[in-house]
Structure formats: structure tokens, C-alpha cells
Amino acid sequence: MTDGAAGYDVLVLGGGVAGCVLAARLSEDPDRTVCLVEAGPDFGPDRRAWPAGVLNARALPREEVWERGAAAHRIRGRLLGGSSGINGCWNTWGSEADHAAWARRGGPRWTATAMEPFRLAAVSRMGLREVPESEFSLWSGAALAAAAELGYGRVDMGTVGGPGYGTPLLNAFDGVRHNAAFAYLEEARSRPNLTVIGDATVDRLDIRGGRAHGALVELDGRRRTLVADSYLLACGTFGSPAVLMRSGIGPADHLLDLGVRPEADLPGVGANLADQPGVFVPLRSTDELNAALAAKEADGDLYVSRMLVRAAGAFCPDDSWNLHILPVAGPPLFGKLPPGQYEAGISAFVMNPVSRGTVRLTSADSAAPPRIDPGFLTDEDGRDLAVLRSGLEIVERMAAGTALKPLVGPVHGRPAQDLSDQDLRARLGTYWHPVGTCAMGTADDPLAVVDGEGRVRGTTNLRVVDASVLPTVPAANTQLPVLALAEMLADLIRGER
Ligand SMILES: Cc1cc2nc3c(=O)[nH]c(=O)nc-3n(C[C@H](O)[C@H](O)[C@H](O)COP(=O)(O)OP(=O)(O)OC[C@H]3O[C@@H](n4cnc5c(N)ncnc54)[C@H](O)[C@@H]3O)c2cc1C
Structure with missing residues (x-):
């Protein structure tokens, strides 16, 4: 881990469904150093070390979550693999109308036809199968x-x-939940150019002059700064807007109320929550x-x-x-x-x-749960x-x-x-399929947070890649769409070298 200037080529912040895809796909290039940072535990490469509840696909576990006993709509996974470690393992796909709505906001790469290779890649990598x-x-x-x-x-x-x-298509085999960390990281973990850090909560990004200069992370009770050339935020529909707002990217009036200095006034951050x-x-x-x-x-x-x-x-x-x-x-x-x-x-x-609905901060402190109004x-x-x-x-x-x-x-x-x-x-x-709090949109859309390539408006080296970028919920369970969008944007980023 780097506390100084050398850093990584790419920091993936949030090791959930999208984060696992990004870390695995981007580290396929041996010349790119990638670090994946996850707030929850990484139970490691040996499946036998994973908690029985996380493995048991016959029930929805409630242990490895952000807030135990919270209202149902707040439930989300906090472990490497993210909500794929606690979800129902159902995979379905949306309609042509869903893709047409995304393509209007994000361009032609979001049509059903253009996304098809990435849907297929996700189906294959997750090993999705019929009931x-x-x-x-x-x-x-x-x-x-x-x-x-x-x-x-x-x-x-x-x-x-x-x-x-x-x-539905299932990511469960003989009653075992086959989460995104198993599917995407088991092989990738041994790559020398991939670092996986669990139990590390991203507080905020150091944003200056439209660039991210570091990620401030709480690890082992200490605060570290991780540095990279580019930053991919994948903390999910509740986590990504929270990190952006703590970093000064969000609705300026809300940030000022919390004592956070606005770096970019983006009113769409934390707005447009759809579930x-x-x-x-x-x-x-x-x-x-x-x-x-x-x-x-x-x-x-x-x-x-x-x-x-x-x-x-x-x-x-x-x-x-x-x-x-x-x-x-x-x-x-x-x-x-x-x-x-x-x-x-x-x-x-x-x-x-x-x-x-909305996701708003209750405090600039990363330990404070956000206010989530569905x-x-x-x-x-x-x-x-x-x-x-x-x-x-x-x-x-x-x-x-x-x-x-x-x-x-x-x-x-x-x-x-x-x-x-x-x-x-x-x-x-x-149904637990929240999206939309860092929605993609066109340049003239005042509520757009990212463009169709996941780039955060007004920044040069920061993207959001997770469920939060979808401006509308598809008529589907969201795991497969999120896997596919992460496959698609990883492919795009790989091509930028
Ligand atoms: C109970 C439940 C059941 C579901 N059932 C299904 C289903 O059967 N089928 C389906 O298709 N979808 C289902 N879903 C939805 C699906 O799991 C999500 O759409 C998908 O996980 C979204 O992926 P993501 O990468 O955006 O977020 P996540 O997978 O949630 O990943 C976000 C990751 O970021 C981490 N993180 C957040 N904040 C920070 C921070 N500050 N620092 C570091 N790390 C951070 C989190 O711990 C998490 O690991 C379900 C969801 C839930 C909660």
C-alpha cells in the first residue's frame, strides 16, 4: 500500500459487484497496477473461510451488512463481493425500453444490442445457470x-x-451463493499487479482543481491516503453519492450545511434515488x-x-x-x-x-449513516x-x-x-434494486452526475461505475445489469491505454 506519491495506476473504491468486475478486468493487463479497496471484510481466496450465512443461498443473510436491524430498504452488503454476498442470486434482464432510456442519457453504448457482449461476458464469468x-x-x-x-x-x-x-438465471450452485468476489477475483487475486484491501473505509477523495489527488481511507484505526492516476468509485447506490458529497462534489447548499467545502456543485448527487x-x-x-x-x-x-x-x-x-x-x-x-x-x-x-427519493449525508463524518429516503x-x-x-x-x-x-x-x-x-x-x-444517485446524463442535463462513460462532471480522473449511474431502474433484478455495465466500462477503460 502506498502512503506517498508513487501509488497505483487505478484505485477501485468499493469491492462490490461492480468493483470486483473492474478490479479483475483491469488487472488482466499486467502493466496496469490496480488496488481494490473495500469497507467490509475480505474473507480471502479459500471459500471454506467464508461465513456460512454468506455461502447459504437458501436464505438472505443479515450479518455482513452496513446497519444490522435497519429498515429493509437500507439493507446492503458490506464485504468483498458487496451485495452479491447477501442477495437472492436471481438474474434477469431489462426491456428494450429500459435500454432506450439509458441510451438517451448515455449514448449508443447503452442500447441492448451494444451491451449484449457484456451481458454475455457477465453470464459466463458468474456461471449463471438455469434453475x-x-x-x-x-x-x-x-x-x-x-x-x-x-x-x-x-x-x-x-x-x-x-x-x-x-x-431467473441463478448464481447459486448446490445451495452455495456464488458471489462476485468468487467469480471475478479467485483467479485474479494471485496477480502481482492487483492489491485487494479489506476493512478499509473510504472517507473521501482529495479533489483539487477538478482532479482527484488521493483517497483518504480508514484502515486499522489509522487514516491513510492512497494515490493513483485514476479513481473508479464503486461504493454502490448509497455509498458512492456519500463519498462524492464528503469529497465536496454534490449539491453545494447541502455540503455547506455540513461544513464541507464544495469543489463541484452537482445537484444530482444523491438525488434521483429509484427503487x-x-x-x-x-x-x-x-x-x-x-x-x-x-x-x-x-x-x-x-x-x-x-x-x-x-x-x-x-x-x-x-x-x-x-x-x-x-x-x-x-x-x-x-x-x-x-x-x-x-x-x-x-x-x-x-x-x-x-x-x-434521495440519499443525503447526516454528517461529514464517514461513520455516520446517510439519510435514505426511498x-x-x-x-x-x-x-x-x-x-x-x-x-x-x-x-x-x-x-x-x-x-x-x-x-x-x-x-x-x-x-x-x-x-x-x-x-x-x-x-x-x-425488491432491493436501488439505482440512480449518480445518474448519467447529457451535458445539458443539470441533474447529470456522470457522462455515458462514467466520468464525473467537472473532473478529469474520476469515474463512478456501479448501480448508482443508472438513471432509471430497469424492469429487472439489477445484479446482471450492474455486472454488464461494469464489464462494458472496464472494456472502455482498458481501450484508453
Ligand atoms: C437484500 C438484497 C437482495 C438482493 N437480491 C438481488 C437478486 O436476487 N438479484 C439481483 O439481480 N439483484 C439483487 N439485489 C441487488 C444487487 O445486489 C445490486 O444491484 C448490486 O449488488 C449492485 O452492485 P454495486 O456494485 O452497485 O453495489 P454493491 O454490490 O452493494 O457494492 C458496493 C460495495 O461498496 C462498498 N462500500 C460502500 N461504501 C464504501 C466506502 N465508503 N468505502 C469502501 N467501501 C465501500 C460496500 O461495502 C460494497 O461492498 C439485492 C440487493 C440486496 C441488498
């Missing part, structure tokens, strides 16, 4: 039939296409379903969900989808049930929300709420059809789509 037959429970099989019953056709979830039902809200409709699992799930659990093959429906709800463009309908049955995501009993139900998620269902026209209600109608029809009804019994009570706005808001959850 094996053995992982289907009685519930998932019936859910596939229920989707067909509603008239949906089968589609490939890993590519663009249209609405329909299918199975996919959803509502879970609980159903009563019958004895037959409980018994089948118990047997599956005893075999070690119980997964709460293995299929989804891409559905078109209110305000959906033709031939596209703006909802994920997600039937689940298994141990509850939150809380516990008595042995032999399981939670069953179906969620509807708003995939392309127009509502926006802004769910806050758009003035009530569009997201309308999309959600249209999704809940589909949920209701799916649950009442002949395929699922025998497993969950009759649906009692008021249909979810008829609940009051207040009740729906009270039941709101997240």
Missing part, C-alpha cells in the same frame, strides 16, 4: 401452471424480450403445501421462489412489462413460524417507478400506485386460479388492490 428441476417445489411448479393459466407464455428471463413467465417497491399478499398455506415444503426442506432443496412473471400493468408500453409478479412459499423472509409451517404468498413489484409511491400523479394496484389484481387472479387454489385455500378478505392508499403504503416492501 435445476430438483429446486422446484410443489409451489413453484404450480406457480408456473398458474401463470400459463392466466395466458402468459414462457420467456427467457436472462435477455430482452417481452412479458411472460419463466425462471422498486412492492406489496406481498399473504395466502394461507394448506396442510398439503406445508407437508410438501417440509419434505423439500428435509432434502435441503427448499427455495422460497424459483419463478416469476413479467407482467404488463397500468401505463406499460406495448409489448413490454412493468411488473414482476413473484409467488413465494417457504420460511418467512422476516420473523419465524412454528416448525412445519411455511409462509406462502405472491408479491407485485413496480419495476419502472417514476417516484424518486421516496416510494410519491409521484404526484399517483402513477406508481396505479401500477401497483394493477399488479395486485394480477396477484389476486393468480391466487384464485385452479393451479394455486388447492395449495392456499380460498382468498378471504378485501382484495389487496382495493386497500386504501394508506394501507398499501403501510404494507410496502422493496
Whole structure:
């Protein structure tokens, strides 16, 4: 590690999904020195040394996170591998409309066609695979039939296409979560030109005259300055805007309130937070379903969900989808049930929300958690709420059809789509796909933080490369899109030499 002037060619700040891709791809060139810095632990090259919870793909771990016990929408991984170390291992891809929206902001490299080689590279490197037959429970099989019953056709979830039902691509093998650190760093770690530093929190960048001159990092209770020619910020949708703001890049009035001297007044930093809200409709699992799930659990093959429906709800463009309908049955995501009993139900998620939230600092101190307002269902026209209600109608029809009804019994009570706005808001959850807080945009867009190549406006050697640069959430789970965008920008950076 360099405390002085020599430094690295590239510093990758944040060792999550995007950071692992960047570190691996850029260090493929033996003449480029790369240092990857991660706030959380690096459990090392031997998988047996990784915590069981992080490896177990049958549940969502809650240990290696930034804030234990925090509200669900704040959950994010804090370990090498980032949120891929704690996530659901589902991989899907967005629609043509999503890519068209990105290309309008970032240029032609963001179209589905132009991104295809990078999607394929990510699929291959992560070893993404179809759901094996053995992982289907009685519930998932019936859910596939229920989707067909509603008239949906089968589609490939890993590519663009249209609405329909299918199975996600998985980065889990025999119940083991295959995170981005395994996929991208296992081989790369031995390269002499790659340094990986765990337990090192980036406080801020030293920005002067539009250039980053160093990264101030807390390591072993000491503050170090790491130096490089170029800096790639990959701290994720909550972490990257926080580092930029502490570095003086962000909305000037907010920075001045916190006593941070503005280096670049970029009002878009921490604005435009977009995440996919959803509502879970609980159903009563019958004895037959409980018994089948118990047997599956005893075999070690119980997964709460293995299929989804891409559905078109209110305000959906033709031939596209703006909802994920997600039937689940298994141990509850939150809380516990008595042995032999399981939670069953179906969620509807708003995939392309127009509502926006914010990430703001509460202090210039890097140890202070940011203020995160997801802004769910806050758009003035009530569009997201309308999309959600249209999704809940589909949920209701799916649950009442002949395929699922025998497993969950009759649906009692008021249909979810008829609940009051207040009740729906009270039941709101997240699909955990936040993006947009360092959004890319054109030069005339006052809220743009980076250009289509990830360059931070007004700086010469600083890029953001992670989920935060996406100006809109795709109608997909975001891991594969983030892997692909990091592959794409790594390829671009490699070509700059
Ligand atoms: C509970 C949960 C479930 C999810 N399930 C799925 C799913 O099934 N499928 C899917 O496609 N997507 C899923 N996601 C989303 C997916 O994991 C993210 O889209 C993806 O990880 C984003 O990648 P990233 O590189 O932008 O951020 P991350 O992977 O979160 O990486 C950011 C990294 O930066 C580090 N960092 C942050 N601040 C600092 C700092 N100051 N100094 C040093 N390091 C820092 C963090 O510790 C982290 O390692 C889920 C997310 C969560 C939280």
C-alpha cells in the first residue's frame, strides 16, 4: 500500500459487484497496477473461510451488512463481493425500453444490442445457470401452471424480450451463493499487479482543481491516503453519492450545511434515488403445501421462489412489462413460524417507478449513516400506485386460479388492490434494486452526475461505475445489469491505454 506519491495506476473504491468486475478486468493487463479497496471484510481466496450465512443461498443473510436491524430498504452488503454476498442470486434482464432510456442519457453504448457482449461476458464469468428441476417445489411448479393459466407464455428471463413467465438465471450452485468476489477475483487475486484491501473505509477523495489527488481511507484505526492516476468509485447506490458529497462534489447548499467545502456543485448527487417497491399478499398455506415444503426442506432443496412473471400493468408500453409478479412459499423472509409451517404468498413489484427519493449525508463524518429516503409511491400523479394496484389484481387472479387454489385455500378478505392508499403504503416492501444517485446524463442535463462513460462532471480522473449511474431502474433484478455495465466500462477503460 502506498502512503506517498508513487501509488497505483487505478484505485477501485468499493469491492462490490461492480468493483470486483473492474478490479479483475483491469488487472488482466499486467502493466496496469490496480488496488481494490473495500469497507467490509475480505474473507480471502479459500471459500471454506467464508461465513456460512454468506455461502447459504437458501436464505438472505443479515450479518455482513452496513446497519444490522435497519429498515429493509437500507439493507446492503458490506464485504468483498458487496451485495452479491447477501442477495437472492436471481438474474434477469431489462426491456428494450429500459435500454432506450439509458441510451438517451448515455449514448449508443447503452442500447441492448451494444451491451449484449457484456451481458454475455457477465453470464459466463458468474456461471449463471438455469434453475435445476430438483429446486422446484410443489409451489413453484404450480406457480408456473398458474401463470400459463392466466395466458402468459414462457420467456427467457436472462435477455430482452417481452412479458411472460419463466425462471431467473441463478448464481447459486448446490445451495452455495456464488458471489462476485468468487467469480471475478479467485483467479485474479494471485496477480502481482492487483492489491485487494479489506476493512478499509473510504472517507473521501482529495479533489483539487477538478482532479482527484488521493483517497483518504480508514484502515486499522489509522487514516491513510492512497494515490493513483485514476479513481473508479464503486461504493454502490448509497455509498458512492456519500463519498462524492464528503469529497465536496454534490449539491453545494447541502455540503455547506455540513461544513464541507464544495469543489463541484452537482445537484444530482444523491438525488434521483429509484427503487422498486412492492406489496406481498399473504395466502394461507394448506396442510398439503406445508407437508410438501417440509419434505423439500428435509432434502435441503427448499427455495422460497424459483419463478416469476413479467407482467404488463397500468401505463406499460406495448409489448413490454412493468411488473414482476413473484409467488413465494417457504420460511418467512422476516420473523419465524412454528416448525412445519411455511409462509406462502405472491408479491407485485413496480419495476419502472417514476417516484424518486434521495440519499443525503447526516454528517461529514464517514461513520455516520446517510439519510435514505426511498421516496416510494410519491409521484404526484399517483402513477406508481396505479401500477401497483394493477399488479395486485394480477396477484389476486393468480391466487384464485385452479393451479394455486388447492395449495392456499380460498382468498378471504378485501382484495389487496382495493386497500386504501394508506394501507398499501403501510404494507410496502422493496425488491432491493436501488439505482440512480449518480445518474448519467447529457451535458445539458443539470441533474447529470456522470457522462455515458462514467466520468464525473467537472473532473478529469474520476469515474463512478456501479448501480448508482443508472438513471432509471430497469424492469429487472439489477445484479446482471450492474455486472454488464461494469464489464462494458472496464472494456472502455482498458481501450484508453
Ligand atoms: C437484500 C438484497 C437482495 C438482493 N437480491 C438481488 C437478486 O436476487 N438479484 C439481483 O439481480 N439483484 C439483487 N439485489 C441487488 C444487487 O445486489 C445490486 O444491484 C448490486 O449488488 C449492485 O452492485 P454495486 O456494485 O452497485 O453495489 P454493491 O454490490 O452493494 O457494492 C458496493 C460495495 O461498496 C462498498 N462500500 C460502500 N461504501 C464504501 C466506502 N465508503 N468505502 C469502501 N467501501 C465501500 C460496500 O461495502 C460494497 O461492498 C439485492 C440487493 C440486496 C441488498
